[in-house]
Amino acid sequence: MDVPTMSIKATGAKIPAIGVGTFGSDHVSNEEMAQSVHTALRLGYRNIDCASVYGNEKEIGKVLNDFPVNREELWITSKLWNDMHGKGKVLASCRQSLKDLGLEYLDLYLVHWPFPNFHPPKCDVTSRSENARPYIHEEFMETWREMEELVDLGLVRHIGTSNMTKAKLTLLLQDCRIRPSFQEMELHPCFQQQEFLSYVKGEGIIPIGFCPLGSPNRPERDMTEGDAVDMEHPIVVEIAKAHHCHPANICLKWAQANGIIPIPQSTKEKNLLSNLESICSDPLSNEEVERLKGADCNSRLVKGQVFLWKEAKDWTDLWDLDGTIPCPESYKQ
Numbered sequence: 001m002d003v004p005t006m007s008i009k010a011t012g013a014k015i016p017a018i019g020v021g022t023f024g025s026d027h028v029s030n031e032e033m034a035q036s037v038h039t040a041l042r043l044g045y046r047n048i049d050c051a052s053v054y055g056n057e058k059e060i061g062k063v064l065n066d067f068p069v070n071r072e073e074l075w076i077t078s079k080l081w082n083d084m085h086g087k088g089k090v091l092a093s094c095r096q097s098l099k100d101l102g103l104e105y106l107d108l109y110l111v112h113w114p115f116p117n118f119h120p121p122k123c124d125v126t127s128r129s130e131n132a133r134p135y136i137h138e139e140f141m142e143t144w145r146e147m148e149e150l151v152d153l154g155l156v157r158h159i160g161t162s163n164m165t166k167a168k169l170t171l172l173l174q175d176c177r178i179r180p181s182f183q184e185m186e187l188h189p190c191f192q193q194q195e196f197l198s199y200v201k202g203e204g205i206i207p208i209g210f211c212p213l214g215s216p217n218r219p220e221r222d223m224t225e226g227d228a229v230d231m232e233h234p235i236v237v238e239i240a241k242a243h244h245c246h247p248a249n250i251c252l253k254w255a256q257a258n259g260i261i262p263i264p265q266s267t268k269e270k271n272l273l274s275n276l277e278s279i280c281s282d283p284l285s286n287e288e289v290e291r292l293k294g295a296d297c298n299s300r301l302v303k304g305q306v307f308l309w310k311e312a313k314d315w316t317d318l319w320d321l322d323g324t325i326p327c328p329e330s331y332k333q
């Protein structure tokens with residue numbers, strides 16, 4: 001299958017316009033995830049979205065190394081987890097992911113979240129970690145400087161952010177030496193983030209869309225009453241009927257039409273194949289893209305409650321909705 005690509009201005013590199021996700025949540029074992037990466041490679045995927053916190057990079061690494069494909073044909077992303085922010089830790093974390101994945105370099109390394117807050121696995125959604133902090137730009141820049149060094153060292157070809165907001169990204173763009181080439185963020189028809197998306201693209205940053213299908217099997221902590229279900233939205237379903245395909249495929253075509261690289265995850269060969277095909281043929285018409293704007297109901301699924309600090313009001317504090325970054329005096333340096 002001829003999978004389209006997008007070009008990265010800064011380096012001239014090309015990234016496949018769809019990737020495969022590898023977050024197994026609580027229900028896909030490491031072995032099963034590695035098996036689905038193998039199936040994905042066999043079907044023609046070449047872009048794999050990994051992260052150290054998913055806990056399966058070793059198993060995936062074995063698949064990558066055993067599969068008969070040239071390294072240059074692959075696009076491998078990994079991410080710095082929140083417990084490895086700060087001086088001296090970024091290099092160690094990147095080297096560990098490289099070792100686990102059995103690679104000499106990563107195509108893309110992302111800062112998974114813009115603060116060093118982490119939580120015990122499977123913790124309750126209301127729990128707040130003792131050491132959790134709001135976004136503090138000076139601290140983030142210490143981490144970013146080390147991300148830049150990874151590029152200098154040739155360990156990673158591109159760096160990027162994930163779960164940033166416009167306010168935070170604006171600060172980073174002012175102060176960075178090497179700009180982020182990518183921003184990974186939640187994007188699906190019921191959560192389109194059109195204004196932020198335009199800003200990201202306007203800055204020449206390529207958006208990677210996570211939960212592109214509305215993540216039906218996401219962890220309990222990310223399930224909130226009232227969350228929209230993209231694959232059941234009437235506009236998505238109606239357009240799927242016209243294209244004789246599953247609503248999942250319309251979610252991915254929507255991403256493509258909006259210049260987003262979706263990274264759907266699946267353990268089923270049939271779904272992996274149809275997801276790949278949706279990007280390779282039968283795109284949406286302009287009129288359908290316009291109609292799909294009507295599916296947007298601002299339904300954020302991954303709210304991030306477990307990253308909240310002591311004084312935070314609620315999860316909206318993580319997303320700078322009024323354009324300002326909350327940071328109580330006591331955290332200011």
Ligand SMILES: NC(=O)c1ccc[n+]([C@@H]2O[C@H](COP(=O)([O-])OP(=O)(O)OC[C@H]3O[C@@H](n4cnc5c(N)ncnc54)[C@H](OP(=O)(O)O)[C@@H]3O)[C@@H](O)[C@H]2O)c1
Pocket residue numbers: 020021022023024049050112162163184185209210211212213214215216217218246248249263264265266267268270271272274275302
């Ligand atoms: N940067 C971040 O903070 C962040 C956050 C969340 C996720 N991510 C990344 O984004 C990836 C994707 O997000 P996600 O896994 O949460 O959600 P998703 O890709 O929106 O949804 C995955 C689910 O959809 C089902 N599915 C896949 N293809 C389908 C199809 N054609 N028809 C019907 N159902 C289908 C899968 O089940 P089956 O196995 O049954 O097909 C799977 O349970 C993750 O794996 C991870 O790599 C990043």
